Amino acid sequence: MEHVLEAEELGKRYAGRWALRDCTVRLPAGRVAALVGPNGAGKSTLLHLAVGLLRPDAGEVRVFGAAPYENTTVLADIGFVAQDTPVYRDFTADELVRMGGKVNRRWDAALAKARLAQLGIPPRKPVGRLSGGQRAQVALALALAKRPRLLLLDEPVASLDPLARREFLQSLMGSVAETGTTVLLSSHILADLERSCDFLVVLQAGTVHLSGMVDDIVAGHRQLVGPRHHGEPIDGVGAVVRARHTDRQSTLLVRTDGSVRDPSWTVHELTLEDLILAYLADHDAQANHEAWGVPA
Numbered sequence: 621m622e623h624v625l626e627a628e629e630l631g632k633r634y635a636g637r638w639a640l641r642d643c644t645v646r647l648p649a650g651r652v653a654a655l656v657g658p659n660g661a662g663k664s665t666l667l668h669l670a671v672g673l674l675r676p677d678a679g680e681v682r683v684f685g686a687a688p689y690e691n692t693t694v695l696a697d698i699g700f701v702a703q704d705t706p707v708y709r710d711f712t713a714d715e716l717v718r719m720g721g722k723v724n725r726r727w728d729a730a731l732a733k734a735r736l737a738q739l740g741i742p743p744r745k746p747v748g749r750l751s752g753g754q755r756a757q758v759a760l761a762l763a764l765a766k767r768p769r770l771l772l773l774d775e776p777v778a779s780l781d782p783l784a785r786r787e788f789l790q791s792l793m794g795s796v797a798e799t800g801t802t803v804l805l806s807s808h809i810l811a812d813l814e815r816s817c818d819f820l821v822v823l824q825a826g827t828v829h830l831s832g833m834v835d836d837i838v839a840g841h842r843q844l845v846g847p848r849h850h851g852e853p854i855d856g857v858g859a860v861v862r863a864r865h866t867d868r869q870s871t872l873l874v875r876t877d878g879s880v881r882d883p884s885w886t887v888h889e890l891t892l893e894d895l896i897l898a899y900l901a902d903h904d905a906q907a908n909h910e911a912w913g914v915p916a
């Protein structure tokens with residue numbers, strides 16, 4: 621399988637503190653991948669390393685086989701939209717489309733114009749006077765016009781209304797299906813992801829907790845509800861990811877490679893959103909409380 625992006629024990633420190641650590645992940649070609657994790661998990665840091673804006677402090681990241689920080693030629697194949705959609709605010713969308721043609725090898729101005737026209741973005745208004753969501757659409761249109769082989773999007777839908785969000789993700793999937801572009805997008809809006817992404821990377825406190833094809837991940841997890849569990853093995857369960865207990869009952873998120881046959885457990889399937897939330901919940905509670913000097 622061809623991997624577009626490969627990170628191997630990748631690490632980045634800011635002022636001596638690891639923002640990303642031992643990050644090993646491989647992104648297969650042609651996927652729309654979601655990068656999820658709580659605030660401060662290291663998502664932007666990973667994306668900035670992948671587009672060569674940051675230099676790794678440990679390990680390595682390769683995009684199309686090259687290290688982006690050292691090898692800037694690979695950047696022609698990468699489209700990137702940063703979190704704050706930093707387009708030049710004094711320029712109009714039309715001017716930005718024309719400027720893009722001057723600084724990019726491959727440039728599909730017609731594609732950008734068709735997208736912006738369809739979205740009703742005014743061509744001759746400075747983008748600084750557009751709404752946040754309209755600016756995000758301009759930034760995406762410019763990134764797509766570059767005809768990138770890998771598109772990195774840092775929270776692209778955060779400022780979009782629900783309809784625009786759906787349209788954005790649908791058109792993204794359409795454009796990916798047409799061009800074979802691989803996409804890695806960070807998002808906090810989990811409900812959208814199951815429909816639009818087929819690969820998932822879960823980051824938590826700078827490390828990868830889960831990555832793989834969405835269908836495999838969903839098929840490989842179940843929630844079990846049953847009698848109070850004290851760690852004894854359960855037939856059909858590979859690992860317990862998370863456990864919650866009352867005096868008499870336990871609720872477990874488990875990895876399973878087959879059916880759970882023990883009749884004392886009720887087995888529930890999980891949505892992708894439930895699964896991600898279960899992975900993320902409570903994880904750093906102890907460390908965070910210690911950092912603030914208050915009891916957990």
Ligand SMILES: Nc1ncnc2c1ncn2[C@@H]1O[C@H](COP(=O)(O)OP(=O)(O)OP(=O)(O)O)[C@@H](O)[C@H]1O
Binds near residue numbers: 659660665
């Ligand atoms: N320039 C910087 N200087 C110092 N620390 C930084 C810097 N940028 C990020 N950090 C820290 O690195 C960690 C990871 O930040 P990052 O922005 O990558 O997280 P994120 O997952 O993108 O968060 P969010 O969802 O809030 O955008 C955080 O603890 C953050 O405070």
